[in-house]
Amino acid sequence: MRDDEFAAYVEQRRPQLFRAAWLLCADPHRAEDVVQAALTRLYVAWPRVRRADSVDAYVRRAVVNAHLDEGRRPWRRETAAGERLPDVPVPAATSALEERDALWTALRALPPGQRRVVVLRHWWGLSVEETAADLGISPGTVKSQTSAALAALRTALSDEPTDELTREVP
């Protein structure tokens, strides 16, 4: 019973969880690790969470917590950007692509705490109070981090040069 219900839930929600984790981590590989960790926790807690009818809330918190844990794990990826970049021609970018790149770059530059607030509030659509409860911080902190994040994104996006393409190591 647990396996069937859990599998059905994962089937339906995995894409959403991966995308949220991707925004949090700014790295698809780490995002996959975070989702795996969150779903493992969910499986263990499934009967209790299912009874409380709070599966979505639980797994959302599990994703955020797994992102926190990810930064503390002994196994950690080391990015080698700068040591050697693949010698692959970069295709000409359209304006839309440039905008997406600029937003990714700006998101990556946010401190992790601000990024979590942005993802919970603006991607997941939570209220200030819900975000505060998920992160275990005060509503005032959520507001101040939201404000700081918006200001940083606004500045970064307005300063983004358009005549220079950058390439990130995936």
Add this chain to the structure above:
Amino acid sequence: MDDELLTRCLHDLTDGAPVPATATDEDVRRGRTRLRRRRTAVVAGAAGAVATTLVCVALVGSGQGGPDGRSGRGDVAVDPSPAPTPAPTPIATPQGRTCLPTTERMRPDPAISRVVRGYREILAERLDPQGAHLDRWQVTRSVQSSTSQSGCPEGSGWTAALGTKVGWRVAGESGQGVVRVFVVAPGRWPDSSIVASYETWQDRPVSLPGVVSAEVAEHDGGTAVVVHRSDGFTVEIDANTLFGNNSVTPVSGLDVTVEQLLAAAADPRFTLP
């Protein structure tokens, strides 16, 4: 940029993005494994608690704890205002180990990074001398370390084991394999994820310089070896066709022999910082 625009932009970024194809069965399997481990830990913990309680009851019952027959609990002097513990600083122990604050060890440590780079060089030299497969310079790298507090002040530890994973590519294939190495200090139990991953370990007679004994595990994804060296170090190497953290597609194979893996693990340059 306002709230609404940011929300729209974030969804534009992600909503059309491809999602890795991951089998739900794998999520169920990982969950089952975690649940099983947790239940085992709970049972072990309960058994330990019962044992501790029995010992305590026996001690109190026999009047041990003080020369006058009172229990030890009442004799313990409690400092009402203990001085704060000073932050530990790196110190060298008589055993030649360097103790570092535990919290510091979670940050990138130049000494560890240097040693891990050396591991990759040895693996490349031994297993991929042509430089055709190992992602020596790419992002598929990670560091695992284990610390021990033995002989160190509280809040600090020394590196008891260190390992890394290096991706393995095959030309013309999109998948990714992995070579994992884990080096364990003398006297420490080689309980890394490599050893724990497989149940098919077999003793393997070898005649390599500086090697006391060796074990090999053939598994679905390739081969893992453990070498116990005469200098006390244990070195574990796993060659696996699937780099599970980074790919869902395995490579067709890793072109390395068991002898190459054993010889690599026997390399005396695999040591700890």
